[in-house]
Amino acid sequence: MVRTPPPPSSPRDRAIGLLARREQSQRELQRKLIAKGVTADAAKTTVDQLAQARLQSDPRFAGMIVRKRSQDGYGPLRIRMELHSHGISTEQIELALAAEAVDWQQLAQRLYQRKFADQPATGFKERAKRANWLAQRGFPSELASRLAHLLDND
DSSP, X not given: OOOOOXXXXXXXXXXXXXXXXXXXXXXXXXXXXXXXXXXXXXXXHHHHHHHHTTSSOHHHHHHHHHHHHHHTTOOHHHHHHHHXXXXXXXXXHHHHHHHHTOOHHXXXXXXXXXXXXXXXOOSHHHHHHXXXXXXXXXXXXXXXXXXXXXXXXO
16 A cells, blocks of 8 residues: 655644644744745744744743753753743843742752762862863853852861
8 A cells, every 4th residue: 555645734733743842932943844844934924823822932932941951950051041042032031040940059059069979179170170060051150169169168
């Protein structure tokens, strides 16, 4: 029996299929629709309609990213950068970060203690490396330095 390919789906159906898998930002959804052969105007119109129907929401997407990335051990600077790359406005980013109410110091402390629990720092150079590790994960450098100093002097 020969299978016939399914008929091409509408831009709306494709977008809903993408949103069914996970939340998407407007920019990301438009980019994916265009990559699937939808014209730029049709993609923008479709995404705008989905946003009006509340099937797509940048604030909801931002909240999801903040929750997921903070659970993965990333700091606020890294999360802000990722959300900016998805086209989320600064205002929406700040609202999402505030709504999740993550205790960044506690999160950084848990990560630090889990990674370096049984290895006390041997000096300034080692504490600087550890602080840099936290900073690379998106925590403010002041917080990273302070934690490296405090936790290794206990």
